[in-house]
Amino acid sequence: METVYLSLGSNTGNREANLLKALDRIDRYPGTEVVRVSSLYETEPVGMGDRKRTRNFLNLCCAVRTGLGPFGLLGLIQETERALGRTVARRHPGPPYASRTIDIDIIVYGRRIVYTRELVLPHPLFHQRMFVLGPLSEIAPGLVPPLFRLTTHALKDMLRDKHFVRRLKKTDYPWAGKGDD
Secondary structure, three states: OEEEEEEEEEOOOOHHHHHHHHHHHHHHOOOEEEEEEOOEEEEOOOOOOOHHHOOOEEEEEEEEEEOOOHHHHHHHHHHHHHHOOOOOOOOOOOOOOOOOOOEEEEEEEOOOOEEOOOOEEOOOOHHHOHHHHHHHHHHOOOOOOOOOOOOHHHHHHHOOOOOOEEEEEOOOOOOOOOOOO
16 A cells, blocks of 8 residues: 545535545545545636636645555546546647646655656646645645655745635545544
């Protein structure tokens, strides 16, 4: 079993319900268990063009114990996104990202380093995004991701991301207290 950290976000529909459904699907998958969940964070969309026309995201991070390999976990995540109504945006000129019911990224997968067209681990942009580092450092402040020499807490403290990120509340999801010391 490997400990993996995921980032989840939603900015359409019932955002919190979308996050909860995604966590539940991941947790129910055989050999995969959600062991810790951060607080909810409301965050400004990043890289999505006209800010006035795009709803804020709700984001969180979770720790997962899984027997799936990185690509098996990626498959589970992609199936979860499809099941919750996410469609793959076509590549076209303009902003690279779009609104979505759910977005799930693998941030860190144990000590593994992966660099393929389908998957890059650790996530190549996580250290530049407060909407990931805020919740991640909440549940794993002492984690030193592969390729980095600093903890997630130190990376968060050094980040100068100017995008709006606000911690809303501790989650009361069934997994929120699991894994607490």
